[in-house]
Amino acid sequence: MENPWTIILVVALLWVSVVAATRTKLQSIENVDGGICKSMLETQGYTCQEHKVTTEDGYILGLQRIPMGRSGDETPNKKPVLLQHGLLVDASAWLLNPPDQALAFILADNGFDVWLANTRGTNSSRGHTSLTPNDPAYWDWSWDELAAYDLPALFKYVNNQTGQNLHYVGHSLGTLTALAAFSQEKLLNLLRSAALLSPIAYLGQMSSLFIRIFVDLFLAEKQKLLGLHEVPNSETKELVDFICNTLGVDCTDLFETITGPNCCLSSASKAALFKNFPRSTATKNIIHLSQMVRMGTLEMYDYGNEDTNMEHYKQPTPPVYNMANIPKDVPLLLSYGGRDALSDVNDVELLLDNLEDHDKDKLVVEYREDYAHLDFIMSVNANQLVYDPLLAFFKLH
Template identity: 30%
Template sequence: MSCRTMNVRCYFLLMMTLNHALQCNDIFVNETARSVETTRVLNKVRHVFRSSGKQFIVHQRIRPNPNEASLTTAEIIAGRGYPVEIHSVTTSDGYILELHRIPYGKGQKMASTASRRPIFLQHGILTTDNVWLINQNGLGFVLADAGYDVWMGNARGNTYSRRHVKLDPSKEEYWNFSFDEMGNYDIPAVINFVLAKTGSQKMSYIGHSMGCTMFFICMSLHPELNEKIDVMIALAPAVSMAESTAPLAVYQAPFAEQIKFVFDLIGVRAYEPVDTFWNNLRKQHCGPNLFLRYSLCRNTIFSSSDDEYHAFDLNILPIIDGHNPAGTSVKTAVHYAQNYMTGQTFQRYDFGHRENLLRYGQTTPPTYDLSKVTCNVFIFWGQRDKVSAPKDIAWLANKLGNLKASIMIEDPLWNHLSFLFSSDAKRLVYDKLIPLLPLPTS
């Protein structure tokens, strides 16, 4: 390894460690305890948004409402004129997850919800379910208007799912999880909860990035749940990471264990929560200016994927900042780093030889058996995606037990976050995935 390469990597290690050391005391700033009630319907609070819900027309396009940067997911939904419910789901290992539901579309009648087919959306790493809503034609709204009963999940450890029946999120023990636990515990809990609430026998599932990781783990470890999924749509699935060229993989993954050691030493528990000194500074001063956005003000979710703002309405960037990054565990980032360093594989968390033997009965972590994913799966992928690289998508397609199609987005510049934030997402992705779903009413 050249001295220059070593210096670059050491620089990234040092800057990342110092950044998180500065953020450590800010992790739980502005965290308020949420009610433990299972459901809250927010239709009655729409009047709060009379002033903030205005639509501003610019060049025949609806300008995003900048006030949404400081609103919760439920407030964004209500402010757009949709019904919304908040549900709490407790996993078998005690984590309390918050789900948000749009039971029907704008102007539709509540009485028709009993026959509507439920569809569940799961976000990726470092985000929350608001990524399905930030665009004016966000997938959550598009599906609700198409007649579906839309449920949106939040992974353990993010802004909305930071509670536990016993563990304190300010303590290290709470953060002892990776995406392995998310797939093993979170997804089974939400599938069973949604089906019980709706009385439906099956549901559809759409995941982005880690939302796909979680799903494939769930179906590998709990194959009986395949029977409860009629269709799974995988947007930019993050499984094998061997061909990734994203900075988070290339520059940080080789030092993942050392970074985790330093974080443990200085007491960093959460990885990239939203309320940190740097994120708050960026929210206050950056705006949509492109020069700043490609230099000092780049949001972590973009810098880690090295995505361009291709076909974006730049006015949504401050709104994205208001909610993301939303935090996860350091162990989750390390788990992705392990998969990158191991090559084309999809394996469980590597605890080291001794603990692997105790946990798995072997010195190396076992791989997830993707052939056990027997529900109908459709993959959508982008040619410019540096996180879920095309060669890794091809590897995944060959491993799945029941792949129906692997669909390349027509735009050659389509990247990892284009699925969520591009102004062309509805035309190039959402309008094409809806015909693959069961009819919205039974």
């Protein structure tokens, strides 16, 4: 069984690589022309601002702001909301559906001041005070740094710009980084509440066979040994062209193969996602996530030997993120799905076990049996099933 699955996994990785390679020129144009604001927000009739945020470790992050809805309501002191996307996408993931179905638009039209984050390494966030993406050191980070540097910088910036504490929405990797920060009691002095869609803390029970085989073959580690610090990369473009085109493999089905059978995505939103996927991340980040799948643990990046861990952490093993340390009075909404192959139900239940002492009036848990991973940001009925309760939660806090 190993050989066929190995081929499928390589196809997927290579497909991601070739899509990224063919988009290099477009990405540079997007950054010059204003990117997400001009191509995805202003075209829908929304006011949009481009902001830049510099992290403590020197990364320059792009941040888009939707200060008002289409009605042009300029009510002062609107409550700010920061939206943080997941892995291999950027802020465009919140904008792939029509305005009455996409969360960023819905929040703006409901009187919120919406801020769209872009993780380091993605199109809008490839700047640095001293490095370029061509430098291996630029990619020397995992989601540890996203929790330690990116989120604090973004929270502080939005707070400084608005004079208010903010609501937070995370999807997938955007939930993991927030939970890690909260467990260390970071960000809380600037937070009103947090809504976590497809929450990820533990990955040990994930049901995606695709990802498990990827992890078991140590493919991310092999990429690093080859000196490939950025994922995706374009080293094997010709091979992926051959497999996807000549052999007739339908690469567009890979989203569902990886994330689970989404119930309610329109063909238009799937096409929009394909157009905006993938965005870059660090190979080290993929390795860190792979470690979590293999070990079932929630720890900082493991450097693989006690001496190197000692250099970084002053202990032989990586420090643990303890979810039970999240303060019990932090308002949290967790929304997860029964068909999600990444944010597996059993892993979410393990997270909820760690939150069992959380104040009951500060923890809202919602379960959608027919939802998979992408439904929470792209489903045609998420506006009613997920976003209406989210809006009510935000207005309560």
